[in-house]
Amino acid sequence: MAIKQTKFTLDEARIPRAWYNIVADLPVAPPPVLHPGTGQPVGPDDLAPLFPMALIGQEVSGEREIEIPEPVRQAYALYRPSPLFRAHRLEAALDTPAHIYYKYEGVSPAGSHKPNTAIAQAFFNKQEGVRRLATETGAGQWGSALAFAGALFGLEVKVYMVRVSYDQKPYRRILMETYGAEVVPSPSPTTNYGRQVLAETPDSPGSLGMAISEAVEDAATRDDTRYSLGSVLNHVLLHQTVIGLEAQEQMAMAGERPDVIIGCTGGGSNFSGLVFPFVGEKLRGEADYRVIAVEPEAAPSLTRGVYTYDFGDTGRMTPLVKMHTLGHDFVPEPIHAGGLRYHGMAPLVSLLKERGAIEAQAVHQRPTFEAGVQFARTEGIVPAPEAAHAIRVAVDEALAAKAEGRRRVILFNLSGHGHFDLSAYERHLAGTLEDYEYPAEKVAAALAALPRV
Secondary structure, eight states: OOOOOEEEEOOGGOOOOOEEGGGGGGGOOOOBBBBBTTOSBBBBEEEEEEESHHHHHHHHHHSEEEOOOHHHHHTTTTTOOOOEOHHHHHHHHHHSSSSSEEOTTSTTTSSSHHHHHHHHHHHHHHHTOOOOOEEEEESHHHHHHHHHHHHTTTEEEEEEHHHHHHHHHHHHHHHHHHHHHHEEEETTTTHHHHHHHHHTTOOOOHHHHHHHHHHHHHTTTTTEEEEOOOSSSHHHHHHHHHHHHHHHHHHHHHHOOOEEEEOOOOOHHHHHHHHHHHHHHHHSSSSEEEEEEEETTTHHHHHHOOOEEEETTTTSSEEEEEEEEEOTTOOOOSSOHHHHHOSSHHHHHHHHHHHHEEEEEEEEEHHHHHHHHHHHHSSSOOOOHHHHEEEEEEEHHHHHHHTHHHHOOEEEEEBBBBBHHHHHHHHHHHHOOOOOOOOOHHHHHHTTTTTOO
């Protein structure tokens, strides 16, 4: 007998009118961002060469709600509100009493959650007269989103794409170029930092830390350009909370409250987007949830990193932020979840982990793809490798519920589709995909180079 699909959708009028700022509900103030040269807290003037003032204001805001401009809401309406599904077929395949729900962000034009902040950032930059944006991208999800947003608001976009992903995912590059962006592999010969890396390591696979350095250098050396980041910073996580705000309403439509909420984490944007509104309820004492951040074993910043001040980039150009880090010099192995190949974690996510409001798990590449294939064969959606990390732990939680013989309501964020990642699935199906062990010696060497604060 066929199993019906349960889909919870909201009318366009229900697109949130304000982003949720978790800083308002934190029990302690977030540690200050420090200037890389002086070691003192940064001010607006320090950030002005990189970001428009509207985003700088959001970065330091303590207001619980920040209004979403109407042009941004209108652009959101191209794909928002995104649907919430109950995974009946996956539940049946697992023979579990758990109820599994997923918020599906792959319905956006770029195929992931990333346009939620790309649209906002493009809008605020356009408002302040910026003509060009420089950015980095790992797997290409963020670069695709910013290229799309740049086309919406008439901005030029330059994307520094991590070399290993540039080679692994040529169709992501083509999508960015179709939207009008210029895309180069990082490290590249177009910046001083890129040339330095190539001189030392001509065959470098690149990393998000390297690509960030190149994009920051690009923005800082041109008056018409600002830097745009797809994760980590407070204002980026803020914009993503439309995911969780919608999910709260949709879970109420389903008549259930999640026990466990799960998201994959690289820099922290899609995870935060789903969980922050729920964690806010937890911090205010209104509800309690178990919240799990899932990261790759090849880049386990939350599970094995150190909570300290570090640079967000390899070239030591960015301000210093307090976060869980593996060391800014650490270059993760070339896993196919390129969006999770980052040495650090968002400061707000790191703070929540440090205070015990969330937990973290690290998983290997092969079992992650096993979960992705099982999901595709039951729910019909081929997930991005990044999102498959969340699916892996959602499946594990559902199987644990089965072993315990009790119902558990599980909610996870399916942050994007894997249509441009089929070469990785091909390797998995052929049995040639590798697991990478935690590189303890490399991490130790990188941690030895942490800045002294």
